[in-house]
Amino acid sequence: MTTLPYPEIPPCTWNRPIGLGWDKPYTVRYPSNIDDGPWHGMPLGGFGAGCIGRSSRGDFNLWHIDGGEHTFKNIPACQFSVFESDGASSQAYALSTELPEDGTLSAWQWYPRIAEPRAGKMPTPQETGTYHALYPRSWFVYENVFQAQLSCEQFSPVWANNYQETSYPVAVFNWKAHNPTDAPITISIMLTWQNMVGWFTNALKSPQVQIRDDGSPVYEYQPCLGESQGNYNQLIENTQQVGCVLGRVASDAPVQEGDGTWCIATVKHPQVEVFHHNRWNCAGTGNEVWQCFAVDGSLPNYVDVTPAAENTQIGAALAVRFTLQPGECLEVPFVLSWDFPVTEFAAGVNYFRRYTDFFGRSGENAEAIATLSLQQYQNWRSQIQNWQKPILDREDLPNWFKMALFNELYDLTSGGTLWSAASELDPFGQFAVLECLDYRWYESLDVRLYGSFALLMLFPELEKSVIRAFARAIPQGDDHQRIIGYYYTIGADTTTAVRKIPGATPHDLGAPNEHVWEKTNYTCYQDCNLWKDLGSDFVLQVYRDFLLTGADDVDFLADCWDAIVQTLDYLKSFDQDGDGIPENSGAPDQTFDDWRLQGVSAYCGGLWLAALESAIAICDILLTNRQNAKNAKDLERQRSIYGAWLAQSRLVYEDKLWNGQYYRLDSESGSDVVMADQLCGQFYARLLGLPDIVNCDRALSALKTVYDACFLKFFNGQFGAANGVRPDGVPENPHATHPLEVWTGINFGLAAFLVQMGMQDEALQLTQAVVGQIYDNGLQFRTPEAITTTGTFRASTYLRPMAIWAIYLVQEFSHS
Numbered sequence: 001m002t003t004l005p006y007p008e009i010p011p012c013t014w015n016r017p018i019g020l021g022w023d024k025p026y027t028v029r030y031p032s033n034i035d036d037g038p039w040h041g042m043p044l045g046g047f048g049a050g051c052i053g054r055s056s057r058g059d060f061n062l063w064h065i066d067g068g069e070h071t072f073k074n075i076p077a078c079q080f081s082v083f084e085s086d087g088a089s090s091q092a093y094a095l096s097t098e099l100p101e102d103g104t105l106s107a108w109q110w111y112p113r114i115a116e117p118r119a120g121k122m123p124t125p126q127e128t129g130t131y132h133a134l135y136p137r138s139w140f141v142y143e144n145v146f147q148a149q150l151s152c153e154q155f156s157p158v159w160a161n162n163y164q165e166t167s168y169p170v171a172v173f174n175w176k177a178h179n180p181t182d183a184p185i186t187i188s189i190m191l192t193w194q195n196m197v198g199w200f201t202n203a204l205k206s207p208q209v210q211i212r213d214d215g216s217p218v219y220e221y222q223p224c225l226g227e228s229q230g231n232y233n234q235l236i237e238n239t240q241q242v243g244c245v246l247g248r249v250a251s252d253a254p255v256q257e258g259d260g261t262w263c264i265a266t267v268k269h270p271q272v273e274v275f276h277h278n279r280w281n282c283a284g285t286g287n288e289v290w291q292c293f294a295v296d297g298s299l300p301n302y303v304d305v306t307p308a309a310e311n312t313q314i315g316a317a318l319a320v321r322f323t324l325q326p327g328e329c330l331e332v333p334f335v336l337s338w339d340f341p342v343t344e345f346a347a348g349v350n351y352f353r354r355y356t357d358f359f360g361r362s363g364e365n366a367e368a369i370a371t372l373s374l375q376q377y378q379n380w381r382s383q384i385q386n387w388q389k390p391i392l393d394r395e396d397l398p399n400w401f402k403m404a405l406f407n408e409l410y411d412l413t414s415g416g417t418l419w420s421a422a423s424e425l426d427p428f429g430q431f432a433v434l435e436c437l438d439y440r441w442y443e444s445l446d447v448r449l450y451g452s453f454a455l456l457m458l459f460p461e462l463e464k465s466v467i468r469a470f471a472r473a474i475p476q477g478d479d480h481q482r483i484i485g486y487y488y489t490i491g492a493d494t495t496t497a498v499r500k501i502p503g504a505t506p507h508d509l510g511a512p513n514e515h516v517w518e519k520t521n522y523t524c525y526q527d528c529n530l531w532k533d534l535g536s537d538f539v540l541q542v543y544r545d546f547l548l549t550g551a552d553d554v555d556f557l558a559d560c561w562d563a564i565v566q567t568l569d570y571l572k573s574f575d576q577d578g579d580g581i582p583e584n585s586g587a588p589d590q591t592f593d594d595w596r597l598q599g600v601s602a603y604c605g606g607l608w609l610a611a612l613e614s615a616i617a618i619c620d621i622l623l624t625n626r627q628n629a630k631n632a633k634d635l636e637r638q639r640s641i642y643g644a645w646l647a648q649s650r651l652v653y654e655d656k657l658w659n660g661q662y663y664r665l666d667s668e669s670g671s672d673v674v675m676a677d678q679l680c681g682q683f684y685a686r687l688l689g690l691p692d693i694v695n696c697d698r699a700l701s702a703l704k705t706v707y708d709a710c711f712l713k714f715f716n717g718q719f720g721a722a723n724g725v726r727p728d729g730v731p732e733n734p735h736a737t738h739p740l741e742v743w744t745g746i747n748f749g750l751a752a753f754l755v756q757m758g759m760q761d762e763a764l765q766l767t768q769a770v771v772g773q774i775y776d777n778g779l780q781f782r783t784p785e786a787i788t789t790t791g792t793f794r795a796s797t798y799l800r801p802m803a804i805w806a807i808y809l810v811q812e813f814s815h816s
Helices: 287-296 366-392 399-414 445-451 453-458 460-473 485-490 534-547 554-572 602-625 632-657 680-687 696-712 744-756 760-776 800-815
Strands: 014-017 051-054 060-064 079-085 090-094 129-134 137-142 149-155 170-178 185-194 209-211 217-219 231-237 241-248 261-267 273-281 314-324 329-339 342-344 350-352 478-483 496-500 792-794
Touching (some): 051 399, 079 287, 129 399, 149 366, 170 185, 170 366, 185 261, 185 287, 185 329, 231 273, 231 314, 241 273, 241 314, 261 314, 261 366, 287 314, 314 329, 329 366, 366 399, 399 453, 399 760, 399 800, 445 453, 445 534, 445 744, 445 800, 453 460, 460 534, 534 554, 534 602, 534 680, 554 602, 554 632, 602 632, 602 680, 680 744, 696 744, 696 760, 744 760, 760 800
Antiparallel strands (some): 014 129, 051 060, 079 090, 079 185, 129 137, 137 149, 149 170, 185 314, 209 217, 231 241, 241 261, 261 329, 273 314, 342 350, 478 496
16 A cells, blocks of 8 residues: 555645535626526636536535536535445445435435444534545545545646646545554445537527627527437446446537546556446436445446437446555545537537547547546656645745735636637637626736736746737627617617727627627627727737747747737727816726716727837837838837827826826816826836836825825725725715625736835735635635625626736736
């Protein structure tokens, strides 16, 4: 037997007693938004491969197998179970504290939430274990029920700068068992899995788009849950492993979305016995597997490849039984893999997933993925540990920050993520993450201004692929008229607008029901052609991505240059009075899209100044590195134009907005609100080594005012910083929406600015308040855009909170 340290869990995980609920978890603010409740755990699966999730009560309940779509449902037959015997007595439990709601699997004994007192051993009731999570690894540690010490580590092969294994559709479950007693213990670990091939595709191939109560567009998603006719399970076995492939009778048609295979597998070992049952009724009592397993930890080794009839549900089971002598330990790996190679957007618009570059496109490769995983899982775990170790070893970073830093990366797996197969145009494939599950469109450019720092720092090639997609989209137009939700909700005379104007930077890269990357500007809550931040956001992200990925990919700048020129020209057309700065129109025309800004605004105006500085810097780089380029004269002319705009704009920005303490919300509304994100442009300018857009002393004064008014005076800093309140912390309008929300990602961006300006302690205090609200109140692994002081949230599984990586980046800069 193998001697193993027990257990190997970092001290900075998010953790919670197994099965412990929440007294008052946050609830959704708007009824039309998704609220699955607090039972979310760390997701498992590679980027763009589809993913699953298992909660802290042990149930598998998140099913993001269909790219961009959300299914949240406990599938009870998908579960681990443990049998234990000391020779005198035995016990067996399915390892979830959540019993099936439909009454199925009634023969099974389910894991207790609380262990009852035992005479002489445990005088009072005790917790039955702890769930830990530090993405991409999580653990269940089982206590006070079994005599053996048992833990299960779960992970997928995700680590920084890895563009192969990070795409794999696989979850590893590495069990560790230790016998601390003075007598032998027999243990059996069983994995059961329901055959769900064909379930995860939209039964509605052309769903109609509706406008919700909050004005945002939505379409219906109907997965084919329970449609298992033709599914079958097949035993696989060789000298190294035993497993079951769960498939469906193939047709002659090409592979479609939902077609493919699952596989569960484990290794052979001289001191273990492996049992199987490859066709049992998941909709029944579960007695076919439990009858044997609960008696002695075995299965009947039953083989039946008969396809399921209509209204029949079938599952497969593997069990590994072994005996531990006193003091002995054993490691037992299981893997779950899946191969659903096609993602379909609109009917007939199909993309192959990135992992198919390494395993083929047949949909028959779940077994091959499982085989490789059993061979490589220890190496994969070492790769993850080596990636995380320099951060986890940092003594200057508190454990709660390390926890949130890694766990906020969950969105790269479960944020409806797409990662397409490689092509000549995109050698790493195309990549995209949803804005959120409620606003189901990809890579919203205003949101990723902060939210893309994680992708930039950890997977820079994927980050640049996203920006190249925007560069390709900017020249494109789409004159289709559609309803604008905001116009509709306020009863405007005209409720429609053109979808995409050439030269305008699109808000997003499209939605799963159309054609992502090609059909952009999906959102129609606002007319995003009129937004005053998107063009600046694009230019800033281009220069940032160049500078912070080595400052040597001049081709990337060249690829984006024409789009930069077009979108800055387009944005400048909104400078109605010729003062150099595009004016906000009085409608919500920027990322705070329910907040009216009028005239020159601190937020959009500052981004404009920083974007002009970035464009000038890009000109200089292209002129230096491509002196003989045909467009050299054009570059020189554009540089001169941007320089003139910048000089004019800088004076206007100060003159119209500085009030002696902070920068006004805008120049025409007369509001005295202190906007938390008023100097995002200054943050970006300094981050990119550009000249300050405002005087440093004024920036510091404004930042201190924001910290005092929006954070400390807003409910005593309990929730984080509100988007905008008066200097005394009081709302300008107590019925306002966006100004009085605490936006998690904006707070993390603000904290990065605080670090940048030397206010490290204040940055950590602000960040800790927001992290506490998320991880103490049932919002873990579904971090929302916004929380309120009344315990509600809006827009779960949001992209922007990955801005926490901006805090880490700026800290690294300050150290170096």
